[in-house]
Amino acid sequence: MNKRLVLDQKQIDITLRRFCHQLIENHDDFDNTVLLGLQPRGPVVSDRLVELIEEIKGIKVPYGYLDATFHRDDFRRREFPLKANETKIDFLIEGKKVILVDDVLYKGRSVRAAMDAMIAFGRPQKVELMVLIDRKFTRDYPIKPDYFGRQVNTLESQYVSVEWASKGFEQDAIWITEKVKS
Amino acid sequence: MSQLSTRHLLGIKDITEQDINTVFETADNFKEVLNRPIKKVPSLRDITIANIFFENSTRTKLSFELAEKRLSADVVNFSSSTSSVKKGETLIDTVNNILSMKVDMVVMRHSSPGAAHFLSRNIKANIVNAGDGTHEHPTQALLDAFSIREKLGDVAGKKVAIIGDILHSRVALSNIFCLQKLGAEVMVCGPVTLLPKHIASLGVKVEYDVKKALQWCDVANVLRIQLERQQIKYFPSLREYSLYFGINRKMLEQLDKEIVIMHPGPINRGVELNSDVADSEHSIILHQVENGVAVRMAVLYLLAGVR
Numbered sequence: 039m040n041k042r043l044v045l046d047q048k049q050i051d052i053t054l055r056r057f058c059h060q061l062i063e064n065h066d067d068f069d070n071t072v073l074l075g076l077q078p079r080g081p082v083v084s085d086r087l088v089e090l091i092e093e094i095k096g097i098k099v100p101y102g103y104l105d106a107t108f109h110r111d112d113f114r115r116r117e118f119p120l121k122a123n124e125t126k127i128d129f130l131i132e133g134k135k136v137i138l139v140d141d142v143l144y145k146g147r148s149v150r151a152a153m154d155a156m157i158a159f160g161r162p163q164k165v166e167l168m169v170l171i172d173r174k175f176t177r178d179y180p181i182k183p184d185y186f187g188r189q190v191n192t193l194e195s196q197y198v199s200v201e202w203a204s205k206g207f208e209q210d211a212i213w214i215t216e217k218v219k220s
Numbered sequence: 221m222s223q224l225s226t227r228h229l230l231g232i233k234d235i236t237e238q239d240i241n242t243v244f245e246t247a248d249n250f251k252e253v254l255n256r257p258i259k260k261v262p263s264l265r266d267i268t269i270a271n272i273f274f275e276n277s278t279r280t281k282l283s284f285e286l287a288e289k290r291l292s293a294d295v296v297n298f299s300s301s302t303s304s305v306k307k308g309e310t311l312i313d314t315v316n317n318i319l320s321m322k323v324d325m326v327v328m329r330h331s332s333p334g335a336a337h338f339l340s341r342n343i344k345a346n347i348v349n350a351g352d353g354t355h356e357h358p359t360q361a362l363l364d365a366f367s368i369r370e371k372l373g374d375v376a377g378k379k380v381a382i383i384g385d386i387l388h389s390r391v392a393l394s395n396i397f398c399l400q401k402l403g404a405e406v407m408v409c410g411p412v413t414l415l416p417k418h419i420a421s422l423g424v425k426v427e428y429d430v431k432k433a434l435q436w437c438d439v440a441n442v443l444r445i446q447l448e449r450q451q452i453k454y455f456p457s458l459r460e461y462s463l464y465f466g467i468n469r470k471m472l473e474q475l476d477k478e479i480v481i482m483h484p485g486p487i488n489r490g491v492e493l494n495s496d497v498a499d500s501e502h503s504i505i506l507h508q509v510e511n512g513v514a515v516r517m518a519v520l521y522l523l524a525g526v527r
Contacts, residue, residue: 108253108261108291108521118223119525122249130257158258 102127132160361394376403384443
């Protein structure tokens with residue numbers, strides 16, 4: 039299979055550490071900032087960021103997981119409904135600065151749905167978007183990340199796969215692969 | 221991806237164990253939604269649902285309506301007492317007329333067993349059976365099993381006694397199917413006149429002594445005496461029924477274990493259940509009502525999502 043490496047374990051680690059320093063620069067001691075990992079693949083990234091920020095700055099940033107399945111705009115346009123994941127937000131986001139975290143930004147539809155779902159927990163003061171991979175020129179909605187690891191040019195026929203050692207892969211890696219034709 | 225093996229929810233008999241678990245997992249997510257400050261999601265915003273009730277209902281109708289509104293569906297309500305059914309219109313004509321107003325789903329309660337099946341064979345919309353006579357009440361069974369799962373962690377291996385008027389109860393039949401599919405042991409208990417003759421052929425234990433039933437079970441699901449369906453007298457008086465089959469606190473205290481008390485409502489206090497039991501810490505009756513909304517949201521969401 040045609041497979042191209044975008045980021046290896048070391049590069050991912052450097053990127054995540056850069057994210058932390060950027061967040062510290064912009065959010066200081068995080069007294070009014072929360073991280074939300076977008077289900078299903080964002081929480082792996084947000085968990086790592088929470089750990090790293092604690093390691094670097096000694097602060098435990100409040101964080102949660104947000105699932106936007108019930109807010110998607112493709113319900114009844116797919117063959118079957120998508121399976122929902124856990125939403126775990128045990129704080130209100132009213133007046134907070136929210137950083138939405140995901141692995142790959144593609145069409146922007148999940149982020150739109152996530153912003154819709156997020157509003158159910160209050161009106162945030164400011165929302166930022168952080169993604170490891172920004173697939174350029176593929177957006178359906180006017181959505182742009184505030185922080186990104188790497189921008190890549192990809193085709194519709196390609197897929198960005200993110201592998202985590204914590205999810206059973208040999209090591210952390212991000213690849214561009216050709217979609218399997220069914 | 222999550223999907224049900226059916227386009228309609230007509231009865232628990234027709235669905236699989238996997239279907240039940242899919243409903244439970246989706247209901248877990250909706251239960252979380254119901255605890256948010258804004259308890260509404262836009263999933264069914266382009267769907268219209270007709271609630272057609274040919275029989276009285278408080279809880280079920282309210283619960284379905286709330287579930288539909290929490291999912292942002294458009295809702296139309298119909299009750300037979302104020303409609304042209306009184307003028308002699310047939311069931312299929314009534315429903316077809318409603319459907320020609322572009323309704324996508326129908327939630328129906330009817331006093332005739334099989335009414336929902338009949339409808340599903342004749343019209344295009346998704347049908348959810350909200351009770352058909354003495355036959356089935358699938359969403360009640362799902363929310364009962366969901367509440368047991370929530371309280372005790374699992375349904376498999378648990379012993380559930382269904383106590384009361386089994387003969388006239390659609391809740392009993394749906395509960396038996398649902399609990400057995402999930403691997404629970406089921407017992408029915410009541411006066412001999414209110415137990416169907418061949419009920420044991422469904423693989424349930426039969427008991428006539430309520431104290432023995434309580435001693436055996438982990439969960440007691442107590443049913444109402446359905447006087448409105450009883451054309452003849454099945455027992456001498458309500459007072460006598462209450463003396464032999466009513467559950468009070470003293471009986472629970474005599475057991476050497478804690479059991480969970482359930483009731484699908486409406487309760488006849490002092491008949492099948494005393495207030496000191498219905499309002500006690502053993503009772504999960506109000507949790508059942510709360511879970512009813514989440515379970516019905518899951519059913520509607522999963523059925524509406526299939527193209």
